[in-house]
Amino acid sequence: PGQIVLGVLQYIYEHMDPTLAFSCSCRIGLCGACLVRVNGKVVRACTTLVEGDMLIEPYKTGAVVRDLVTDLPPLVKQQGESVGSHPAPGGDEAGKQR
Template sequence: MEIKIVRSGREEVQSYTVDFENVTLLTVLNHIKTKIDPTLTYSHGCRSGVCGSCAVRVNGREVLMCEYKPSEGDLIEPIRNAPVIRDLVVNASFVERFNQTANGWSEKPHEGPVSEEEANRIVTQSDCILCASCYSACPVYAVNPDFIGPFALTRVWRYVNDVREESNGAKIAAVQTNGIWDCTLCGECVPVCPQHIAPKQDITMLRMKSAMMGYSDPNAAAAFGGGLDFGSPMF
């Protein structure tokens, strides 16, 4: 089987031939590094689809190396929209910056019983492994580096939808600019999530929650010259 890998610092795609079938891409890359080319650089951790550190793009789609099983002619490259450190390793620390911008954490929760139904509302969003695949697939982030993005926005919805959180005002306010209204709802982030989270749906719910709190799309407001009825929160 031949696979091709985009190498940093080179104006070429490098091909490797390996005699493997029905194994993960991580197994193949480990073989290449130990037996063929020790200069190949990539990142991995848990080898169980939990840590998110081995996210790459294969034939233009984001996958985890420890889960994906390669085929003849696959093209492997680093995820997009993140600075490449070397080969398949990128600096994805920016996702934490957006988490801070969006206030994507618990604030002033109250103690008390939580029903199974209430817990199920946030269980999926709680499973994010910070692999940054959704940012790589996002066409908005590709043109607007200040866009808060899928990971942080779905994380905000996780806390806004948590019955233990006493106040959601600051979180909703934080995602109005470069946030929920900037998303095109294209859905590119949904199929690439290894945890089966649907950021598009979460962003839609945040829009509904924002509308209930008096916010509206500022782009629509600008089209009508702004004003109290277009884009200004009403309390």
């Protein structure tokens, strides 16, 4: 209960599949770097609560680079850069693709 989609993706990456690729930056719902589709609806992974069975797919506005990483529209990239980088859990630098 209370788990967010980004937290689940991080758990999968850290404990189950270190090859999983996804994007994140601000982690507070401002930049849009973590946009994905959940059950067909475009959402921010960092603010969307997990509810039962969910199908998580790449945000398909740009080309899919790998797994959940897409080539984001320029405005989203610009917003992410304006927010700046913040340290991520585990010492990773925020904004890096995983």
